Amino acid sequence: MVVVSPPFASHAQPLSVLAGALARRGADVFFACAPEFEGFAQRADVGFAPLTVTRNANTGVARNTPQAAGERARLDEFLDSTRHGAVSALLTQCRHRGQDMLPDPEGTLTRIRSLHARLAPDWYVVDQLSYPVTLALHCLGLRYATFCPGHPTYVPASGSALFGVPYAWPEAIRPSDEELADLRRAALAVDTAFTRRFAETARLHAPAAPPPGRAFALASPHAVVFNYPDFPWLPRRPENGTAFVHGGHCVPAAEPGPGAPWEAVPRRLRATHRRLVLIALGTFLSARDDVLALLVGGLRTHLPDTAVIVAAGDRAAALSHLAGPGVHVDAVVPQRWLLGKVDAVVHHGGNNSFTEALASGTPALVLPFSSDQFAIAHDAERAGLARCLDPSRLDGRTAGAALRRLLDEPPPGLRHWSRRVARRGPDWMARRLLGAMAPDGARPSRTDVTPARRRPRRASAAPSSYGS
Structure with a gap:
């Protein structure tokens, strides 16, 4: 075939x-x-x-x-x-x-x-x-x-x-x-x-x-x-x-490791921070560097104990000033592998990100921008798998509060649906x-x-x- x-x-x-x-x-x-x-x-x-x-x-x-x-x-x-x-x-x-x-x-x-x-x-x-x-x-x-x-x-x-x-x-x-x-x-x-x-x-x-x-x-x-x-x-x-x-x-049933340089990144960030969040807005929307910067600022201000990995696409160089002890910025990240290493993920509601986070049992904050992302965000909310915010009306305080709640109170339906899709x-x-x-x-x-x-x-x- x-x-x-x-x-x-x-x-x-x-x-x-x-x-x-x-x-x-x-x-x-x-x-x-x-x-x-x-x-x-x-x-x-x-x-x-x-x-x-x-x-x-x-x-x-x-x-x-x-x-x-x-x-x-x-x-x-x-x-x-x-x-x-x-x-x-x-x-x-x-x-x-x-x-x-x-x-x-x-x-x-x-x-x-x-x-x-x-x-x-x-x-x-x-x-x-x-x-x-x-x-x-x-x-x-x-x-x-x-x-x-x-x-x-x-x-x-x-x-x-x-x-x-x-x-x-x-x-x-x-x-x-x-x-x-x-x-x-x-x-x-x-x-x-x-x-x-x-x-x-x-x-x-x-x-x-x-x-x-x-x-x-x-x-x-x-x-x-x-x-x-x-x-x-x-x-x-x-x-x-x-x-x-x-x-x-x-x-895939088995996700290959991304190699020593990447495998060192979560270890380094967790050495100084209690929790770790991945921000990945997909292959198109990673260009919204204003939203990426706002999310990193919200985490730094409202969750100082939380480190972050940012998939920044072609905006990685423009956002390099955000990098530091608690922030790793890269153009492309090994997302499926990282979902098993982080405490939560912020994504755009793309189908791959949604189903990969569900398969790994990773709590998610969904920021839908376009396409089918609004329907996916609705389903994620209704199933108790994620929380959702409007990226066009986002501010650092709201994003920080939503992430704090997500980390402190994992979505109630995540375990149930993760087990179902695992089958x-x-x-x-x-x-x-x-x-x-x-x-x-x-x-x-x-x-x-x-x-x-x-x-x-x-x-x-x-x-x-x-x-x-």
Whole structure:
């Protein structure tokens, strides 16, 4: 099988972990992504197939990644919008989505056809946000499973649900009715235009294929895998024969150590401080150095016994003046490893950060800025897993008080839900996925899914396998 990821580190990381889990169960797996992401396949011990399907990328720190013309300006516009609150950020994302959600569908169709001719997999796993790839697989009539990398509502459960409009909000962030109406209008316009373009592409290139229907809802009829817990209040889905698999998290069973220099950092900080907090706002939002500085100041003033590690991305040099006996600032941190070493984490509500903190049982303060982060923050609050604040109205005193409470009174639901998701994860997910995708509903055991042959570790790339 081929696992297809867009060229974003936050997507390639969990998808490559799932690819490795599928391979451990005997499947012959290739990880298909932009050439810069071959290392993810190597770490997962699976084959690699170079495939580029979008013009923008994020190899770990968004603003440090070489971008196509105009992408840096769009990223800066998005970051600026997050300073003005939730709806401002979501409206900016909605506008950008309307401009390029289906880039080069014909080229993607050609590249997937070429990939299939070279590797001839039985089926694919495709990131749900790789809409051109999903459409290509649909048009070519190829069997695939959908992997949802974010909140489950990224795959709309009903006709009234709109992509880009949170299904629920955390207590600290409650937009007005007027703001929500504006957001719904913008999201509906994008939904309508996107669905029309899907239909036009399918009619032109695959007139015999079934109509793709609503673009944002197009997903595998066989299996949809959510990298998310199965909270009982999530929108229910119709029983239509599709297997909906909530894997809980995509954290490997064993996390390798980051090496001696990093392993010394928590020891050094704990030698002089009673507690340790990690601040990590993700590969995009680490650029909000104003929020990072405010959080460090709040900790220094209100929790002098607490040290902090800051993931600062491309702002590490600008924030180097914050470093000291109780503060370590770095561009990139070994987040999954550190979650097992700290007393609490401050994150942005990204799905990886949320599920990784849950899997490690680490208390969290969530500062949602954009995308599905508001829905994730709502779920984290409702499940008693984290506390939440509005980053656009944050001050040092409020942040310090929230962190003190988080450290002194761990969230009440954390132990329960950490135990529940521990019973799942990537290997559980792979087993369920292999069962759901087995021909004629068969449910294979590990020994039933042995590869017929071992292919080269790296698939050669035909000229058509690269995008512009």
